[in-house]
Amino acid sequence: MLGALLEEVMKLQSGRTSVLADPGMRRRSQVVEHEMPAAIQPWVTEVSAGWSAEGSGGKGSASEVPWTRLFDAELSPRATFGWYVVYLFDGEGSAVYLSLMQGTTMWNTATKDFVFREDADLLRRVTWAQQVIEAAGLKPAAFDGIPYLGDNRLARGYVTGTVHAIRYAADAIPSEDQLQADVVMMGELLKVLYAAEAATVFFPGDEAPEVVDADLAVDEAAGNVRHRKKGGQGYRLNTAEKLAIEKHAVKRATKYFRDAGYSVKDTGATNPYDLLLAKEPETLYVEVKGTTSLGEEVILTRGEVEHHRTHYPNNALVVVHSIVLDRSGPTPVASGGELVVIREWDITDDALTPVSFRYRVPKQPEQL
Incomplete structure (x- = not known):
């Protein structure tokens, strides 16, 4: 019975140590990693036949917040990535929360490792998820959060990243039927997020899709496909x-400059700049970048950098960010976005991050 397992883990939490080999912590790991997943798996299958359940009591040392989660393995291959529903036990053993939440780390293509998401990004993602659920007509009476789980960064991240949570006090575990109903209800909310995620190109805190694509393309060109992260999204x-x-983006930029009295020629197909502007006595070379992200980073080719450095200050950068991309039809449709114009665009070295290098291999005295 799940209720008895929840109560047992909370009692073990009240005597928690950091040593996994301690008898209490060994038992805690057994429950959250094996017995709880087995208990809820039939309910998980009721929500979606392909979903799984797993748990963790800690790796190397006993974690402050043990957990058991239900998830789609393709969309959330690990607890640090994607959306899922999870039982989170607070560090004091006073309560357990059934939480709809997100992984609190993100893949960084530059370091080839996971890094913690900023709190502000987690909160923006929570807002997105709550709006999606509300639009689907499944909004609960109120979105409830988690006030406190523990003091370490993971525990604080769980609190910040929660979309909605149901609290079970240690002395008030509901009936088995209610526990099952809550799992099914939260699972239905998770299904809504998974469907919306498939149509969403960019989430706050993610690297811009263009940056991800460029880094992955460079890895493949260099033969380093082993550096690609396992699971989750690849090319965006x-x-x-x-x-x-x-x-x-080019259409938005063209209208902006024509409204300002310039004649505009689209040159992107044949030149290392997108627009050529003329208004006596001025000639301007304009680079245009469009992105579904917040526009904090864009990808430049070597030719673009060299051209605009040569023609500075008679140049400009236009970034159209936060573009909405509708993928629902047979042909993608882009709309909206915020336009940012940088005149006299000075490309400084400290603003550039190299994505790759071309290396001339020296001639060898001996060919093997």
Whole structure:
């Protein structure tokens, strides 16, 4: 019975140590990693036949907050990534929370490792999830959070990253039927998020899709496919989607400069700049970048950098960020976005991060 297992873990939490070999912590790991997943698996299957359940009492040392979660293995291959529903036990053993939440780390293509998401990004993602649930007509009476779980960073991240939680006090565990109903209800909310995620190109805190694509393309060109992260998303935009975003950004930039009295020529197909502007006595070379992200980073080619450094200060950068990409139809449609214009665009070295290097291999005295 799940209720008895929840009560047992909370009692073990009240005597928690950091040593996994301690008898109490060994038992705690047995419950959250094996017995609780087995108990809820039939309920998980009721929500979606392909979903799984797993848990953790800690790796190397006993964790402050043990957990058992239900999830889609393709969309959330690990607890640090994606959306899932999870039982989170507070560090004091006073309560357990059934939480709809997100992984609190993100993959960094530069370091080839996971890094913690900022609290502000987690909160923006929570807001997105709550709006999606509300739009689907499944909003609970109120979105409840978790006030406290523990003091370490993971525990604080769980609190910040929670979309909605149900609290079970140690002395008030509900009936088995109610526990099952709560799992099914939270699972239905999770299904809504998974469906919406498939249509969403960018989440706050993620690297821009263009940056991810560029880094992964460089890895593949260099033969370093082993550096690609396992599970989760790979390339974020296909060719049609990139083209829709690019055309929309150029269209927005063209209108902006024509409204300002410039004649505008689209030169992106044949030159290392996108627009050539003329208004006596001025000629301007304009680079246009469109993105579904917040526009904090864009990808530049070597030719673009060299051209705009040569023609500074008669140049400009236009970034159209936060573009909305509709993937629901046969052809992707880009719309909206915020336009940022940087005149006299000075590309300084400290603003550039190299994505790759071309290396001339020296001639060897001996060929093997």
